[in-house]
Amino acid sequence: MTYIPISPKERDVMLQTIGVKSLDDLFDAIPVKHRFPKLDLPPALTEMEAMDELSGLAQTNENVRSDLISFLGAGMYNHYIPSVVDHMLRRGEFYTAYTPYQPEISQGTLQGIFEYQSLMCALTGMDVSNASHYDGATATAEAVSLAYAQFRGKRKKVVISPTVHPQYRAVIRTYVQGMELELAGDNANADLDSQPDELTSLIDDNTSLVIVQYPDFFGRVYDYTKLIEAAHAKGALVCVVANPTALAMFKTPGSMGADIVVGDGQPLGIPMWYGGPSVGFFTTRKNFVHKMAGRLVGETVDNRGQRAYVLTLTAREQHIKRERATSNICTNQGLIALGTAVYLSLLGKRGLRQVAELCYQKAHYAAAQLSKIDGMGLCFTEPFFHEFALCVNRPVEEVNAHLLEHGIIGGYDLGQDYPALKDHMLVAVTEMNSKEDIDTLVEVLSEVSHD
Amino acid sequence: MNTPANLKYTKSDEWFDPASGAMGLSDYAQSQLSDIVFVEILVDEGDTVEAGKAIASVESVKASAEIYASAGGKISAVNKGLSDKPETLNSDPYGEGWMVKVEGGSTGDVMDSAAYEKYCEERAH
Numbered sequence: 001m002t003y004i005p006i007s008p009k010e011r012d013v014m015l016q017t018i019g020v021k022s023l024d025d026l027f028d029a030i031p032v033k034h035r036f037p038k039l040d041l042p043p044a045l046t047e048m049e050a051m052d053e054l055s056g057l058a059q060t061n062e063n064v065r066s067d068l069i070s071f072l073g074a075g076m077y078n079h080y081i082p083s084v085v086d087h088m089l090r091r092g093e094f095y096t097a098y099t100p101y102q103p104e105i106s107q108g109t110l111q112g113i114f115e116y117q118s119l120m121c122a123l124t125g126m127d128v129s130n131a132s133h134y135d136g137a138t139a140t141a142e143a144v145s146l147a148y149a150q151f152r153g154k155r156k157k158v159v160i161s162p163t164v165h166p167q168y169r170a171v172i173r174t175y176v177q178g179m180e181l182e183l184a185g186d187n188a189n190a191d192l193d194s195q196p197d198e199l200t201s202l203i204d205d206n207t208s209l210v211i212v213q214y215p216d217f218f219g220r221v222y223d224y225t226k227l228i229e230a231a232h233a234k235g236a237l238v239c240v241v242a243n244p245t246a247l248a249m250f251k252t253p254g255s256m257g258a259d260i261v262v263g264d265g266q267p268l269g270i271p272m273w274y275g276g277p278s279v280g281f282f283t284t285r286k287n288f289v290h291k292m293a294g295r296l297v298g299e300t301v302d303n304r305g306q307r308a309y310v311l312t313l314t315a316r317e318q319h320i321k322r323e324r325a326t327s328n329i330c331t332n333q334g335l336i337a338l339g340t341a342v343y344l345s346l347l348g349k350r351g352l353r354q355v356a357e358l359c360y361q362k363a364h365y366a367a368a369q370l371s372k373i374d375g376m377g378l379c380f381t382e383p384f385f386h387e388f389a390l391c392v393n394r395p396v397e398e399v400n401a402h403l404l405e406h407g408i409i410g411g412y413d414l415g416q417d418y419p420a421l422k423d424h425m426l427v428a429v430t431e432m433n434s435k436e437d438i439d440t441l442v443e444v445l446s447e448v449s450h451d
Numbered sequence: 452m453n454t455p456a457n458l459k460y461t462k463s464d465e466w467f468d469p470a471s472g473a474m475g476l477s478d479y480a481q482s483q484l485s486d487i488v489f490v491e492i493l494v495d496e497g498d499t500v501e502a503g504k505a506i507a508s509v510e511s512v513k514a515s516a517e518i519y520a521s522a523g524g525k526i527s528a529v530n531k532g533l534s535d536k537p538e539t540l541n542s543d544p545y546g547e548g549w550m551v552k553v554e555g556g557s558t559g560d561v562m563d564s565a566a567y568e569k570y571c572e573e574r575a576h
Binding site for chain 1: 488489491493508510511512513514515517
């Protein structure tokens with residue numbers, strides 16, 4: 001798109017129209033002495049000097065590609081990213097933070113989103129996907145809005161498993177402020193050994209939505225079919241927060257009967273960066289599509305009979321429905337969603353399954369080795385995917401400081417969210433961790449246990 | 452434009468049948484909205500509504516609209532099949548396209564068919 005600045009003549013006409021003489025008159029409200037405060041800045045650097053200084057700063061960073069081995073997950077995972085992903089994202093046609101939706105000029109972008117949506121539906125086993133949300137946490141919160149709208153605000157209760165990511169639960173609490181909703185089950189002191197079916201006792205005729213995570217925050221894999229049936233018997237909807245990599249090897253939430261499946265797309269070819277930006281996927285059943293927030297791209301034919309892509313069912317969106325819309329958020333993560341679509345297309349069904357199996361096998365090797373260390377042990381006995389809670393019997397902060405000295409980023413400190421899991425860390429293992437990496441972790445942790 | 456003489460009409464393009472207590476969207480309104488793809492009835496049987504309060508939400512391929520009660524009263528029936536066949540609102544707005552029925556319906560500010568036809572014509576210019 002061409003950027004056309006205004007001409008001095010046009011500017012004068014605009015100034016005249018609003019009745020001021022010059023641009024400076026527009027700043028009259030700001031006292032003169034505050035307009036250009038003296039900034040205490042060092043002298044300007046040449047480009048060469050600036051580059052030198054910035055590279056120096058950059059070199060003090062340590063990263064998981066070359067410097068450190070990471071066993072940290074808890075929602076963001078270190079996976080291999082094929083170079084094609086970045087290559088595609090940096091193409092000028094796509095490389096913009098703003099998603100252009102006009103079908104006349106944006107067929108490529110719209111096709112990319114359509115393919116992303118199709119891939120997400122295949123992965124989750126659902127009918128329809130929107131064009132994405134900011135991240136997994138916001139996508140989960142949007143599920144609450146969908147359920148709220150579906151029951152027209154009449155069902156005031158949302159049941160949240162305590163094993164949904166603590167930060168996702170915090171985002172939900174922020175989103176529902178002022179909605180007078182009751183959040184049941186959202187309790188850090190809950191019995192974490194209890195089975196998901198036990199949530200059933202919290203579900204009643206006033207419940208709009210039940211939220212569970214798959215695998216749960218501690219990596220455990222449960223079949224939620226029975227819980228979903230129980231929720232449906234009370235007329236409530238069920239949202240499953242899923243790890244997309246895990247979906248390549250486990251039963252889909254769609255086949256368990258879930259009404260909404262959301263999650264964070266970061267594991268699908270998106271770097272961890274400094275914790276974002278990411279992309280949240282949101283999929284649901286066809287009968288809830290009118291209550292779904294966000295953009296939706298559909299395939300159609302143009303006036304020449306050619307295949308074409310266009311925003312679909314837009315009358316449900318907030319720029320038309322205003323305060324009656326399900327959500328005020330229509331922003332999608334176009335570029336990052338495209339990255340996940342490229343990643344998935346490249347790996348294919350078998351490739352993604354291979355990644356999932358590598359994660360699974362390596363995590364189980366790590367868990368078996370780590371639980372042999374004196375004074376350490378696995379916290380739970382349920383089947384798990386690529387993450388598990390490990391009791392380290394001393395402050396995790398201390399253990400992680402020691403690991404970092406050996407070039408290892410340790411697991412997530414579970415005590416910060418769950419008081420009962422003080423001295424427990426959540427260890428994540430992916431295809432990026434070699435057997436040597438895992439053996440090193442075991443070795444260094446054995447030293448810790450003998451200190 | 453079809454405006455049956457036995458019905459009453461509102462300025463926001465709903466109709467009311469004093470004989471049966473049924474209400475819905477006028478033929479003029481459905482033609483303005485064009486293809487209706489979604490309808491959601493916002494009230495349940497047994498609810499009490501006031502004239503002018505929203506009873507349904509409609510989306511067409513190009514717009515979204517609230518449908519307001521053309522008469523107040525207790526909801527005695529809701530056309531539950533409508534949400535599966537929203538196109539009925541286009542094809543048969545005064546018949547199969549009825550939305551809800553009220554008991555003891557008291558109308559608000561309504562017009563007869565002649566006045567409504569004139570009102571629609573005025574807006575067309």
